Amino acid sequence: MTVQEWKTWAKDREMAVIGIGVSNLPLIRFLIDCGVKVTAHDKRTPEQLGEIYDELTGVGVKLVLGEHYLDCVSDSAEIVFKTPGVRYDVPALLKAAECGAEITSEMELFFSLCPAKKIAVTGSDGKTTTTSLIYDMLCRAGYTCYLGGNIGHPLIGEIEKIQPGDVAVLELSSFQLHTMKQSPDIAVVTNVTPNHLDWHKNFQEYIDAKKAIFAYQNEDGKVILNFDNEITRGFRTEAHCAVCFSSREFLPNGYSLQNHHIVYAEGGQIKRDILDIRDIYIPGMHNVENYMAAIGAVDGLVGDDVIRETARDFKGVPHRIEFVRELDGVKYYNDSIASSPARTTAGLKSFGTKKVILIAGGYDKKIPFDDFGVVVNDHVKKLVLVGLTSEKIEAAVKAARNYVDLPIFRCTEFEDAVCTARKEAEPGDIVILSPACASFDLFKNFEVRGNTFKEIVNQFE
Known part of the structure; x- marks a missing residue:
């Protein structure tokens, strides 16, 4: 189907959009341009949406907001576009499907x-x-x-x-x-x-x-x-x-x-x-x-x-073993994208036999750290932990077959972790933020985490 054919078909039909985030805001604008009657659902309040609230209400989008934003999804929509973070099998979407709605996505x-x-x-x-x-x-x-x-x-x-x-x-x-x-x-x-x-x-x-x-x-x-x-x-x-x-x-x-x-x-x-x-x-x-x-x-x-x-x-993508600066003979790298043990393992191995000072820890995605503990002992000189998974990572490192008194530092604040890494570093060392975990315990996303790391490092004197 061509875009024009779809626009002709979609005009005046009722469709719902779950989530008014980065992926779905352009979708809502496209649907409005097609003449679709759009109802947008989001758990945020009008105040939290801010200018987006004013924009959408100004073009006739019906908004269902707040804690019970999914309660009436099944009412009349022929098509429901869900945001990627919402599972297809939540009760509201299952009910909508039972009522004949097509559950799909922007992609x-x-x-x-x-x-x-x-x-x-x-x-x-x-x-x-x-x-x-x-x-x-x-x-x-x-x-x-x-x-x-x-x-x-x-x-x-x-x-x-x-x-x-x-x-x-x-x-x-x-x-x-x-x-x-x-x-x-x-x-x-x-x-x-x-x-x-x-x-x-x-x-x-x-x-x-x-x-x-x-x-x-x-x-x-x-x-x-x-x-x-x-x-x-x-x-x-x-x-x-x-x-x-x-x-x-x-x-x-x-x-x-x-x-x-x-x-x-x-x-x-x-x-x-x-x-x-x-x-x-x-x-x-x-x-x-x-x-x-x-x-x-x-x-x-x-x-x-x-x-x-x-x-x-090609110089790479930000937050992927991104060189930040060298200070007092110590090189700092931002690998904030590493939100899994496998990703951090790859980052550590990229330095060959050179052992690094690693800053790790974050939101718990229920991924086991057993094998990661072995990798840390092989490739890390000193380990600085911060975030919800600190205890699990430390336990895996100490339980590893190759553990031999690796210095481990536990911090409650992210800035303290970065400053601890600096304090423990000597000329010739490498300090890398490569958390092996998601960022959601302390940050909105890995980009914010990586940018915060870079800001702290760049303020060092």
Whole structure:
């Protein structure tokens, strides 16, 4: 269906939007432009919404706000657009579905209406960097690209500008994928490790959400999978066309690492020498793997010269092992995006055998720290903990088989943790914020956490 056809169909119909946040505000504006009768539900009060309240009421949006904002979702809406953070099986949405409403999302509507090629990335770790690399490579190659999903901004507001020859590059979280019944033309799964178990019912539900990124592809679709991850390796048998990458072993068909070079092989023969990984500006083997995933996605769309140019120039994404400053011989890095033990593990390993001073801890996503305790003892010189998971991380570190009196400092305030790390650091040390946990106990999101860290470090004298 074209955008114009959908607008004609949607005019004067009643639709509900759950959540007036970053992802749904552009959706509401689009629906209003289509002539839809919109009811928007949000747990915030008019005072908390502020200017947004004035804007929406000014264009005729009916607002249901406050503690009981979901009570009347099922009343008359033909379509209910839920925000990614609300589960599909909350009683209000189940009731709406029983009354005949279609439960969907901004992303699903975008997929239905977007005329361009869609490339989407998901994974427990590395998806933002991989998505950014794909976007960068395609832009350098001359494509008109749109970056959105869980990164950038919602693209439904730009849907009328997007042309068939363009490319939409999307980062998709498990929350967004959970109910999707559409898949992109090219999908990437960087890896799957336990994450968001405070929201998903169990690890299997999380895995199933990730699989939705390729589950609805047709025979022309393609999915790029991490062969080194047991779960994503297992996805191969469920996809129409799966292409794998590995940094650990040679793949007869796919992308491998051979003598510091990313190569592509078919039938056991190396067909192309794509990239010398020593030319990659951003550090760490996990970033080599991000490049392999991105290369798989853009293969056939951009030349290897563009890939090499990107490797030399791409400086990374904020909050991902981001160098902040060097002071008194100590280097400070912001890796606030690391909201899982697996992500922090990758960050620690990027420094090789160099042991660092690690600031960790935060909101508890119910992810076990047992294996992480071993990693910390191998790669950390001193450990500074802050947040709700401090006790769990300390217990895992001390219970690890390789624990030998690692200095551990527990702090109640974030600023105190950063200052403690500085106090304990000596010339030549590395201090890194890489929490292994979400930020929600102390901060709105990981960006605020990372920016706060940078502000504190940059104020040091």
